[in-house]
Amino acid sequence: MSKNIFVYVEAAEGKAKNVGLEILTPARVAADGGEVTAVVIGNGVEEAAKQAIAFGADKVIAVDDAQYATYNTDTYANALVELVKKYNPNAVFVGATPDGKDFAPVAAAKLGSGCVANVTGVAVEDGKIVYTSPVYAGAILNDAVCESDVEFAVLRSGAFKKAEPDEAKAGEIIAEPITCAADAIRAKVVDVVKEISETVNLEEADVIVAGGRGVGSAENFAILKELADALGGVIGATRAPIEAGWISRAYQIGQSGKSVAPKLYIACGISGATQHVAGITGADYIVAINKDEDASIFDIANVGIVGNLLEVVPVLTAEVKKLKG
Amino acid sequence: MEILVCVKQVPDADVEVKLNADGKPNVDSIAPVVNAFDGYALEMATRFKEANGGTVVVMSIGSDNVKDSMKNCLAVGADEAYIISDVIADADTLATSEVLAAAVAKLEEVRGKKFDIVCCGKESTDFACGQISQELSEKLGYGEVVDVIGFEPKDGVLSVKKETEEGYNMLEIGTPCVLGIIKPDYEPRYPTMKSKMAARKKDIPVVETGVNAASPVKVVKVYTPAKKSAGVKIKEETNEESALKAFAMLVDAKVL
Secondary structure, eight states, X not given: OOOEXXXXXXXXTTEEOHHHXXXXXXXXXXXXXXXXXXXEEESSOHHHHHHHHHTTXXXXXXXXXXXXXXXXXXHHHHHHHHHHHHHOOSEEEEEOSHHHHHHHHHHHHHHTOOEEEEXXXXXXXXXXXXXXXXXXXXXXXXXXXXXXXXXXXXXOTTSSOOOOOXXXXXXXXXXXXXXXOGGGOOEEEEEEEEOOOXXXXXXXXXXXXXXXGGGOSTTTHHHHHHHHXXXXXXXXXXXXXXXXXXXXXXXXXXXXXXXXXXXXXXXXXXXXXXXXHTTOXXXXXXXXXXXXXXXXXXXXXXXXXXXXXXXXXXXXXXXXXXXXX | OEEEEEOOEEEOTTSOOOBOTTSSBOGGGSOEEEOHHHHHHHXXXXXXXXXXXXXXXXXXXXXXXXXXXXXXXXXXXXXXXXXXXXXXXXXXXXXXXXXHHHHHHHHHHHHTSOOSEEEEESOXXXXXXXXXXXXXXXXXXXXXXXEEEEEEXXXXXXXXXXXXXXXXXXXXEOSSEEEEEOXXXXXXXXXXXXXXXXXXXXXXXXXXXXXXXXXXXXXXEEXXXXXXXXXXXXXXXXXXXXXXXXXXXXXXXXXX
């Protein structure tokens, strides 16, 4: 049964964020022969709109105004609600970024719509969209349907694969001049403070070398970084080294951090607590290095090495360098 | 200021949940605890009260089964605790928000005072939807800020510190409002012998809103993810030998 699916493609500095492009793929599945329309909201969003077309949207609705230069719950929710009222999509998919997770349920509640959270799978069964979400830190999966007129769903980053982009594909970009009345804006941003200068793209990384409490110090993360560099990947961390101040929270992987789906995940000195494992269910191949042979990380690793990561990792790095020449 | 903290009792998040023989999650056999983020919300609200005056009230949807959690909250800063008896089976976040909004109105009626701030933990460890603050704010008609790591009064409004991926934003929001709290850089306080005894003496009234909230989101299937097949565990004489053996496997598996 064909449906019209809205996909909110979040833009940062004019470019589409990865998750928005990823979720165009399950939107196509959910559309079941119908239409996929990307929605872009911001200030200067032409590039993001074009990317949305290239990665699978049939058309784009662009809400482009200075009012949206800084994210605000009320302005963004209002814009999405106005668009849903006007265009009547069957479902609205939003990527689970901090902003997406904020305004999607607000917009849904304004419309009396259900909002399915943490979606990692989308299918169509008997004409209905079925959403899969992990619960209890990923130990259990729930399949759910949404029975409101408009279905809202918040989809996890790294759970879906972007389509191959087609730069030549044409698609209409419709400008919608929606703005929010000033007195409807209840929270105002008065200062934006950037403390974390490093950016690390964990969600798009093919290889991640992650460290836990077992890494022992900030300096030892350099050993992991060398392996990551040799493999063309990035480093990551669990909560423990971040709370110990050894590495910035930009690198956090887990229930409170990022969800990742690399081809190769090397867990160094990580015990395998449920809150961390919840963030790596998308990893294709997991290698674990831990001194404790009973660490639960070994239950989910393809290859486990019981040993001291400070000695194991440099050997791996040397072998990788030899292999790659 | 009158601050209301919404608290959810959840199964201890350190215990892995499995499915029973009847295909349902075995949560009843796991010790219940106050949801972690709600504990942080209560601590933040309590510090605000201690600095600026006011009252901290906690409420939780449940029955006698949440009494101990309410007592625990009373022992670490809450002045009053209420149990909201409208338990709706398989409620989604929208239905829960509707019950909570009705509970806010009910408690305001019972106590004869309006709440200035309604705090919720960012998400609960069981379903981790992270949507209550947002949907509740809409049901109440209030503004909201989520990912809050601090808030204080400023010129008749609240100055709120919101964590972002790159650092933090400072926002201003008028009251009444809803705040979704995540982890600040301090831990919740421990109860003392004195606070525990005082908590035990307090009444925990049960109130009913009578709201019949519908859940658009319906779970149709509950199952466990496909288990990763047992991997290989290497433990050679030396770390170097283990590393080399593992490396050979990775080359074989073509993951490098």
